[in-house]
Each structure stands twice: as structure tokens, then as C-alpha cells.
Amino acid sequence: MSIDLTQDYFSLFGLPRRYALDEPALEAAWHRLQSQVHPDRYAHLPDADKRRAMQWATRVNEGFRTLKKPLARAQYLLVLAGVDAAIETNTAMSPEFLMEQMEWREAVEEARAAGEVEALEQLHMRLLHHAREVRAELGRQLDVDNAYTEAADTVRRLMFIEKLQHEIDEALLALEG
């Protein structure tokens, strides 16, 4: 058993390089690879082999985490396509989008302060629906249109949406807990 550390994660798991994911196939490939590189299998071997097995196991787990999450998978596809999503430096989102984000955050803040669990749950559902639409758009851009620059913008938008989801969940937890 050996793992080529230079191959991309999709090749590693024997999956097509695309956003749409066959989740059971990813899970199955992950379990198979994990059992192959498990440190126990290398316990009787010299340290150099153990270290290599550890590297493989790390690579397998990193790959699994990257491919499993839609946002991480999309970012990885952009990296493979040589497109920089500039998540650290690109602050120029469309004003309409940012205004909308601001309004969402205000609504969450107000609902949290007023202890309105129901309002937060409604926001949660609305956002869930919205996130699903945005992910579908991302899938079309990456898999159908190969529109990577547009996909990079969608990835950036999705990062705000996921942050917002996190904040709503946190507010709900704080109120219910």
C-alpha cells in the first residue's frame, strides 16, 4: 500500500473532479483508504515507515474533510483550476449583497436581544433555503459553465451566508440553553 501525496484529493478518492458529489462513494473510499493506512498496520515496521503511514493518514483525512463540505470542495476546485478566490483580500462585494447581509445581521441581533426564538427559527429556515439556492448556483457555475471567476464570487458570498447561519445557530443555542 502506498499513497501518492502529489495527486489531488479527487483522484485520491477515485471521484470525478466536480462539485456535485457522490457522498456514499466518498465515505466508502475514505473508509477503505483509512483502513489501509491505519497506523496499527505499520506498528511492527521501522519508524520511517510509520512516519510515512502517518503522512498518508493525514492526507486521507484532510482530503475527506475538504471534499465533504460543499464550501471547502468548491474552494478546492478553484485552487485546482488556478483561480484565487481572494477570500482574505477581496472586500468589494456588491453593495446590494452587503446591505442585505447587514439587514440579516440586524434582524438576528434584534431577535436575539428580544429573546424571540420563533423569529430566529424563521430566519434560520429562510437562510437555509437561500443557502441551498446559492449552492445550486455554485454547482452550475463549476460543473456546467466552467465559470470560475463567477464561482469565486459565489464562494465569497457563501462564506458570509455560512457565518450568518453560524450566528443564528449560536443565538438559538444561547436562548434555548
Place this chain on the structure above:
Amino acid sequence: MAYSDKVLDHYENPRNVGSFGKDEEGVATGMVGAPACGDVMKLQIKVGKDGVIEDAKFKTYGCGSAIASSSLVTEWVKGKTIDQALDIKNTQIAEELALPPVKIHCSILAEDAIKAAVADYRKKHQA
């Protein structure tokens, strides 16, 4: 992560939080966002007839460093002309607040918010 005293001071007592009326004379708005952390920042400036920024307000949803960076720039831009305001660099903000490397993007966000507000002002006043 440990915040510096200056970040904590701005975070606990943010200066100039809020908004101006949309139709107020001389008001321009800059909206920016940092995808990496999901922070959203709105900076408004109120520019007098002489081209000097009389007042500034901000609203930021984000971490302590992002709030402190925007609070600080509302103080810094006051009394400056819009050209002078554009000279404010993220490195000065980061230095003043002693931001650690992982929070530099918060200061970039604040610098970009000034640029966006000035661009909005120019758009409104050249048309």
C-alpha cells in the same frame, strides 16, 4: 486570542456607532465585507461644503478587531479632507491597535471602507 488594550477599549466603548439619515446633505456610505471571516462593515462620512469630513459613523458586524478598526477610523477621518482620509493605510490602523497577523484583514477592511465611502461621495458629487 488576547486583544490589545486599545482594541478592547474601542470594542467596549466604540466611538461613533450608528447611521446618518440617508438624505442628509454631504453623507456618503462605504460598504465592505471580508469573506474569510464573514465580517460586514458600513462606514458613513459627512462631508462639509469645504470638503472636510465633519462627522463619521459606523456599523460593523464582526470580531473585536473589526469593530475596533472601524471605530478608530471614524475618529481618524474627522477633520480630514477626503483626499487626506484616503491616505490612511491599513498598516497604520494595525499598528495603532497592535493587531496580530491573523487580524490584519480587519484593518484592510477598514481602509477599504474609507475608500468605498469616498468613492460614493465622489460619485454623488460629480454627477
